[in-house]
């Protein structure tokens with residue numbers, strides 16, 4: 001049997017959007033790994049623009065300058081879910097640099113500029129390649145891949161998100177106060193949600209998943225179940241046992257379904 005290669009628009013995409021610290025990066029990577037699909041960490045692109053602006057002395061208020069920088073951004077990164085490093089800026093490894101809180105703050109500011117966002121659209125769509133793509137960001141479902149058959153909006157309480165980020169930073173030896181982190185995170189959420197272009201919000205056709213108090217494996221499994229509904233080819237990659245929709249029997253109480261199950265059905 002011969003198979004005709006699919007055109008790019010037919011390549012399956014799972015869009016995972018949500019606020020910072022919701023776990024979408026970890027979940028997107030785990031899902032992409034399980035499926036053997038490509039991964040797009042779109043936040044890394046905005047972080048790269050922010051870091052590059054700092055290196056080149058371009059002010060974060062200089063919209064046209066930042067848009068020019070974004071459209072000619074000399075950056076590359078691997079779309080393999082197995083490599084967490086290798087983010088290059090002008091040929092130099094910038095993986096650690098872009099993960100700092102300062103880079104996150106700069107990213108949030110450059111991401112609010114419509115011309116910067118427009119300059120990055122084609123680059124993001126270019127990640128859509130066989131056999132499939134898991135794309136993580138804020139506007140993957142609403143703007144970049146509006147035709148994705150599975151859109152997930154992953155969220156969690158701001159306190160829990162701040163705690164997760166705090167732990168991540170602590171593991172990297174970065175010491176910041178939890179209260180300050182929580183305050184910054186709420187401010188960044190507000191900026192991301194209130195900007196005029198591609199604001200952070202769940203699109204009407206997204207499945208909402210609240211991961212507060214839920215272990216990451218549970219969240220990954222739920223996304224994979226939805227993926228199998230949206231894309232038949234995913235079903236072939238999952239063991240039958242993982243399809244048994246029995247979350248009510250977990251945790252010992254049939255009366256107490258996990259919260260993601262409830263939000264998913266709301």
Ligand code: DC
Nearest residue numbers: 020042043046107108111137138139
């Ligand atoms: O997901 P992250 O923390 O790496 O994202 C960094 C910033 O970039 C964040 O403030 C939101 C912004 N961003 C965006 O506006 N659109 C995206 N698709 C991804 C990130």
